[in-house]
Amino acid sequence: MSLIKQSSRNEQKMSTHPYRGLPSTQFWNTGVSDIAPGQLDPVTAPRFTIDSDDTVATLGSCFAQHLAREIKKAGFHYLETEPEETDTFSANYGNVYTVEQANQLLDKSFSPHPSEIEVWSRDGRFYDSLRPNVFEHGLSSKEEVLAKRSIHHLAVQRVFTESNIIVFTLGLTEAWRSRVTGDVFPLAPGVSAGEFDPEVHEFKNYDVTETTAQLIEWCQRVHDLNNQVKILLTVSPVALNATFEARHVWASTTYSKAVLRLAAQAAYEKFDFVDYFPSYEIITSPHSRGKYFADDLREVLPLGVQHVMRVFSHHYLGDNSNGLSSQVHSYQSPKEDRQGISDVFCDESLIQQ
Amino acid sequence: MKFRIHGNCQVGSVADSLRLLYQTEDVQSFLVDTSAQGLLNHFSKVHSTDGFIEIIHDSLLSVINTHPSVAELVPTQFLTIPSITFSAFQPDTQYIFNENGVVKNGLQGDWNSRIAITGYLRGLSPRQTEELFNLGTFQALGYLDDWNESAQFLIESFQKCGLNGTQWLRRMATHGVFMHGINHPSPIAIFDLVEQFASVHLPPADHKIAGAEQYLTDHLSHIVWPVYPEIAATLGLEGTYLWREGSQHADLRTFLESSFQHWDFLNLKNTQTTFIPSLDESHQAIITK
Numbered sequence: 130m131s132l133i134k135q136s137s138r139n140e141q142k143m144s145t146h147p148y149r150g151l152p153s154t155q156f157w158n159t160g161v162s163d164i165a166p167g168q169l170d171p172v173t174a175p176r177f178t179i180d181s182d183d184t185v186a187t188l189g190s191c192f193a194q195h196l197a198r199e200i201k202k203a204g205f206h207y208l209e210t211e212p213e214e215t216d217t218f219s220a221n222y223g224n225v226y227t228v229e230q231a232n233q234l235l236d237k238s239f240s241p242h243p244s245e246i247e248v249w250s251r252d253g254r255f256y257d258s259l260r261p262n263v264f265e266h267g268l269s270s271k272e273e274v275l276a277k278r279s280i281h282h283l284a285v286q287r288v289f290t291e292s293n294i295i296v297f298t299l300g301l302t303e304a305w306r307s308r309v310t311g312d313v314f315p316l317a318p319g320v321s322a323g324e325f326d327p328e329v330h331e332f333k334n335y336d337v338t339e340t341t342a343q344l345i346e347w348c349q350r351v352h353d354l355n356n357q358v359k360i361l362l363t364v365s366p367v368a369l370n371a372t373f374e375a376r377h378v379w380a381s382t383t384y385s386k387a388v389l390r391l392a393a394q395a396a397y398e399k400f401d402f403v404d405y406f407p408s409y410e411i412i413t414s415p416h417s418r419g420k421y422f423a424d425d426l427r428e429v430l431p432l433g434v435q436h437v438m439r440v441f442s443h444h445y446l447g448d449n450s451n452g453l454s455s456q457v458h459s460y461q462s463p464k465e466d467r468q469g470i471s472d473v474f475c476d477e478s479l480i481q482q
Numbered sequence: 483m484k485f486r487i488h489g490n491c492q493v494g495s496v497a498d499s500l501r502l503l504y505q506t507e508d509v510q511s512f513l514v515d516t517s518a519q520g521l522l523n524h525f526s527k528v529h530s531t532d533g534f535i536e537i538i539h540d541s542l543l544s545v546i547n548t549h550p551s552v553a554e555l556v557p558t559q560f561l562t563i564p565s566i567t568f569s570a571f572q573p574d575t576q577y578i579f580n581e582n583g584v585v586k587n588g589l590q591g592d593w594n595s596r597i598a599i600t601g602y603l604r605g606l607s608p609r610q611t612e613e614l615f616n617l618g619t620f621q622a623l624g625y626l627d628d629w630n631e632s633a634q635f636l637i638e639s640f641q642k643c644g645l646n647g648t649q650w651l652r653r654m655a656t657h658g659v660f661m662h663g664i665n666h667p668s669p670i671a672i673f674d675l676v677e678q679f680a681s682v683h684l685p686p687a688d689h690k691i692a693g694a695e696q697y698l699t700d701h702l703s704h705i706v707w708p709v710y711p712e713i714a715a716t717l718g719l720e721g722t723y724l725w726r727e728g729s730q731h732a733d734l735r736t737f738l739e740s741s742f743q744h745w746d747f748l749n750l751k752n753t754q755t756t757f758i759p760s761l762d763e764s765h766q767a768i769i770t771k
Contacts, residue, residue, distance in 0.1 A: 168718075
């Protein structure tokens, strides 16, 4: 008798297991395997949408440049505080690869006291070590570099006080920094300008604890500057161009992306004004079968960017998308597709030059 | 192992796949006129022969099942294999018939453009019609959402033949555009179907074929209907507006101009025509908005 009762209870349990009735997106077959090519949509519950009266700013790694371009193209108010110098990011900070760089950007820009920075040189021209590639041919003197930096700080202040949507694309955990000032560089000294000095410069790979703490600090600081701000975090799907760790570049890439993904999740869970957008997941998903990568298996093709933007538009741009609906909004010929790759500037690419 | 396949234009590739799988020359394929009279003629000439495994495309079944005179002639034992139809890549495909049969496009192919014929019948010029080939029109016509419906149709047709269409579709999705047109699959698409068909319905093949693509002849690539770029992009693919019919190629404008010219020649506006699928009013209204 008791056995029968036990069996009946088991049947009941089996028929109401915890996964029964969950949304189709929570299962691999219905969420991934059997989704039409180009239609993978990993966004389930966005925390906010972007409206036509919002002011959007971006910063981050190379991939952030794609997002900036698409947001502008969609007709949203994209904040450009140094338009005469750049249309790539909201201010001319260049690529902000690490979270520590993003914190440094706030430190430098909002500090009442200007701090010393390294000014790099090459062929008689001078470069800001914290954004060494924003002026293609450098500047004429160290003084000009510092003067430009002062102006840049004001522009950065505007980014964080005037925008109410900030999209931050997390790119790397590996960085080079100064042992003297503690400054973090987007690129190793000596690659595009300056000279590498092991006594002065050191390699740093931020681990998950450090990166998470840095990102939470950054989100809090941005919110303190503007309590209306919404932050959209995303992880760049672009792999490392090179690693300084004594291991394979692919192993370093997976490490770096995993750390950034965990940090983004921690920030998302801590702050209700932070959301996570899965650019990384869309591009690198098995569903895309590698088709979104260029021949070097690293750069993202416009087709992949279009998929990211399709999902982004659908969930975040809503009815105010100015024609950018849930589908692609324009046809690009293959020639333009290739052009799309070369239009993105990556400091990292200089490592192999 | 000996096989005979009766069916549509896919029979050549089915036969090739069986030859490859079973390493046999004893495979005969018959491209059949699928009208009742056509099937009567075919099966009255081709008598069942001992030792052959008879395979019939599912597209013939509706006629066989509704015409006892045809059914009498069909081999008493046969296997049914699905004919692959999948329109998600080329949802603009339209068949037109008049009293003389299929109305051709400007390149003398059987497939027409639904947008083109609607523009033509509404009195638009080729240039005006060309402007309708854009994302807005495709969206309004549901062309961007055709995958799931196509997949469902295909899975059901596989199921009726005891096969797993989901498994097939997952494999095909790794090949990019696997259809030259709505019912012209690539050779690997047919090989994959035949491989599954064989594993379910036929004695085990002696050989496991690696890299089957290298051994297959493409019997259907002489006609290519493009995957329009706007549609392709939603499927994570690159598209084009380049038609192929034998040695002829045409871009969108040329395709439209030649088609309009041909339809003028046929006096199509004043001819009784049948459309498959039907050109319903809503589609026409959207196209000519």
